[in-house]
Amino acid sequence: MIYSFVIRSADQKNKYVPLTGEGGDIRADINKGRVNVAFSRAKLQVHCFVSMSPQEMPEKIWLKKYLEYVQENGEVSFYATDLKPFDSFFEEDFYNLMKVSLKKGYKIQNQVASCGFKIDFVISNANTGKRIAVECDGPCHFKDEIDEAYGIHIESDEERQRVLEAAGWKFCRIKYADWIDEKFDRKVVVDTVVDLLK
Numbered sequence: 001m002i003y004s005f006v007i008r009s010a011d012q013k014n015k016y017v018p019l020t021g022e023g024g025d026i027r028a029d030i031n032k033g034r035v036n037v038a039f040s041r042a043k044l045q046v047h048c049f050v051s052m053s054p055q056e057m058p059e060k061i062w063l064k065k066y067l068e069y070v071q072e073n074g075e076v077s078f079y080a081t082d083l084k085p086f087d088s089f090f091e092e093d094f095y096n097l098m099k100v101s102l103k104k105g106y107k108i109q110n111q112v113a114s115c116g117f118k119i120d121f122v123i124s125n126a127n128t129g130k131r132i133a134v135e136c137d138g139p140c141h142f143k144d145e146i147d148e149a150y151g152i153h154i155e156s157d158e159e160r161q162r163v164l165e166a167a168g169w170k171f172c173r174i175k176y177a178d179w180i181d182e183k184f185d186r187k188v189v190v191d192t193v194v195d196l197l198k
Contacts, residue, residue, distance in 0.1 A: 001042035004049040005063065039066060040166050046070070069116075084111040090136050090176050091120055094189075098123065101190040106197070115167050117160050125197035132196050133169045135161075138176045172196060 039046065054067035086092040091110065098108050098121075105126045112122040112133075124131035161171060172192060178184045 001045070002047045002049070003038070005051070040163075042167065083109075086110065087120070088136070088138055090138055090179060093179070094121065094134070094136050094174065097186055097190065098193070101187075102194070114169065115163050117164060119164070119169070123193055123197065128197060130197045132172050132193065133164060134172045134174065134193065136174050136176065136179075170196065 048067060048070065050067065054064050054071065057064040057067075083095075086095065095108065095110065098106075102108070102123070107124045107126065109122045110120060112119045114133075119133045120136050121134040122131055123134060165171065174189055179186070
């Protein structure tokens, strides 16, 4: 997604109409919704072209806040190929299974940054162009043992997935409780991933 913002000076508030309010008034209530709609449409990358730095823009506008956030967190890392340190032995086990099970044409990355979050794994199929986010849910993803048994995720985890799904990510979640169960067939995980990437 490509956005172009052309404004020469901070006093040209009328140029901010699409992301503020009528007549260029700074309307936080309208502005917040419009920016949310505008910047949640990209599936992979957002490129912003500006004619003045965010530091020079008027205070209290969401465009300035968004661009400042992008400057701090917007590094594109989807195409990085180096593996990053695993957060758990569970993730390392999962990676090793995928590495020996997936055929040529698949790419697996870990700790991929997107929308200000980190995705445990991103697996892509070069032949179809499809990709999925894989989350290895350990006990910390649940409120307590009873909730884990029923698959109830904590609210922040649900919110994180909603944001990422709005950006176009499709998810495959694996529960640690299943992973360590002797009766659990890990081949099912491989088949699920392959099916999602067809």
